[in-house]
Amino acid sequence: MSPAAPLVEARGVTRVLAGAVPVTLVADIDLAIGRGELTAITGPSGSGKSSLLYLLGLLDLPTTGEVLIDGRETSAMAENERAEFRLATLGFVFQFHFLLPEFSACDNIMIPMRRLGRLDAAARRERAESILASLGLAEHGHKRPDQLSGGQRQRVAVARALANDPPLILADEPTGSLDSQSSEQVFDILKTLVERDGRTVVAVTHDLDLADRMHRRIHLVDGRITEDRPAGGRASPGPTISPAGRRGAGPPADAADQRLP
């Protein structure tokens, strides 16, 4: 991975849905997010937060502009190359867990590993169990989603996002349907992924208190960034990346030793 590049970058990204009346989801988005940053995306309903997250996560393609991940241009990738790159580099957490109901928690976590095809069956299971344990779910791997609480299900969804050890986690309202205690647990996990493991988390949230506990807040109105500023949640001086891609200090030196499995 190239040391100088921001982990995720949007350059002049606009997404327009074609139709009799074209709909602009986001327009002229320029941003650069570095490793070890915990970024909130906020804005009114319909302002384009999910649309932006899907573009940054390569689930959608810009009409114009470019999304770069770790310095790599993604628009020219062939479909299967983009899919593999996504599997290895990005983890998604949505408001609703989207776990497969007929599979156990452990099996759900192994699905992205099987798709990527880098681990054999025994190693996949071992890794899934180890991720579950690291998120306080060691006893729950055999349960189906309907046998778990909402907070546990969302933690399994986070575990699934970590399956292939991606540097970047994108979350769309990850605490939006949780009670306050579960919401706090999930937020703490996301923060730990950043501050202990040096991952990058970008999370859409309606919760302004939560947004203010992150490192940075990007605010959207009508598909455009109206504000991009530090938030109050940085524990200690860490990486800062300007839209021009200047890089500050990296994650803590010991981050690699303490990574989740």
Ligand SMILES: Nc1ncnc2c1ncn2[C@@H]1O[C@H](COP(=O)(O)OP(=O)(O)OP(=O)(O)O)[C@@H](O)[C@H]1O
């Ligand atoms: N498939 C679609 N067809 C037409 N319009 C769409 C489509 N998808 C999104 N939009 C519109 O694009 C705009 C941005 O939607 P988006 O889902 O990104 O907003 P959001 O900020 O995530 O909102 P929320 O907070 O309600 O989740 C909205 O006005 C929405 O109605």
Ligand SMILES: [Mg+2]
């Ligand atoms: Mg949304």
